Amino acid sequence: MLSAQHATSCRPGAGGVPARSDPHEPVKHAVPSPILAALAGAATLCFVLVFGLARSTALSEALLWRVDGWQPLPSLTQRVFERRLTIHQLGQDRLVPAGALLLLGDSHLSTLPVGGIRQAYNFAIGGESAQRLGQRLPHYQALARARAVVVGTGTNDILEGRTPAQIEAAWSELLNQLPASARVVCVGLPWQPGAGHAASAATFDDADRRIAVQCRLRGHVFVPLWPRDAAAGAPVWAEDGLHLRPEGSRELLARIESALGDAR
Numbered sequence: 594m595l596s597a598q599h600a601t602s603c604r605p606g607a608g609g610v611p612a613r614s615d616p617h618e619p620v621k622h623a624v625p626s627p628i629l630a631a632l633a634g635a636a637t638l639c640f641v642l643v644f645g646l647a648r649s650t651a652l653s654e655a656l657l658w659r660v661d662g663w664q665p666l667p668s669l670t671q672r673v674f675e676r677r678l679t680i681h682q683l684g685q686d687r688l689v690p691a692g693a694l695l696l697l698g699d700s701h702l703s704t705l706p707v708g709g710i711r712q713a714y715n716f717a718i719g720g721e722s723a724q725r726l727g728q729r730l731p732h733y734q735a736l737a738r739a740r741a742v743v744v745g746t747g748t749n750d751i752l753e754g755r756t757p758a759q760i761e762a763a764w765s766e767l768l769n770q771l772p773a774s775a776r777v778v779c780v781g782l783p784w785q786p787g788a789g790h791a792a793s794a795a796t797f798d799d800a801d802r803r804i805a806v807q808c809r810l811r812g813h814v815f816v817p818l819w820p821r822d823a824a825a826g827a828p829v830w831a832e833d834g835l836h837l838r839p840e841g842s843r844e845l846l847a848r849i850e851s852a853l854g855d856a857r
Contacts, residue, residue, distance in 0.1 A: 675725065679732070698744055712740075724750060742778070760804070780817075
């Protein structure tokens with residue numbers, strides 16, 4: 594026989610459990626929050642994406658280039674590239690003998706083969722601006738001992754939205770860092786860019802003329818990326834309208850070597 598206390602504890606609603614007023618009323622289940630559902634979906638998507646990137650090189654590279662294109666210039670990929678290449682170059686810099694020839698600038702110089710020039714070291718970095726070149730110059734010990742320096746930069750400053758006046762100021766700053774004992778050759782910009790750059794043609798032309806003035810004021814030699822002389826004909830641009838085709842680059846290298854004179 595159950596005690597009264599035990600019988601009471603077994604009644605609906607006893608022990609803190611609320612009793613349903615209607616035993617036939619359906620049980621109501623909690624509805625998930627839309628925010629929680631969205632978070633769960635996002636977490637699942639992230640997991641699938643990360644797993645896919647880890648397993649597929651093609652997918653990860655495709656996503657990297659897509660994200661890279663969305664970023665303002667210079668992109669994260671470009672900044673990482675410049676930092677890694679600078680670290681590599683500084684490792685070489687410690688081994689460069691006195692009296693070497695250094696090339697400093699962007700892709701107009703970085704692609705030039707300098708194996709035929711005595712003790713030449715190409716420290717140019719494709720995609721780099723004149724502004725960032727000036728920031729890395731103090732780290733190169735070989736610069737103070739160089740017999741000659743070839744500098745060519747500024748194209749990427751325009752692509753990154755800087756004005757000719759800002760490019761001129763960046764050139765002035767980096768030229769002031771070069772040793773007075775070295776022969777300096779300045780290489781200009783694509784002053785008459787090809788197809789796809791009509792909107793910035795005047796900017797390229799103005800910046801190129803300003804660079805020439807800064808170089809000549811200091812007694813340096815200025816070598817245009819492509820001669821302004823009509824006899825030279827139209828520039829032989831590659832498909833991007835900014836870089837020279839191989840024959841144009843070989844001619845540029847020959848003009849740089851001529852400008853170096855005895856310092857070659």
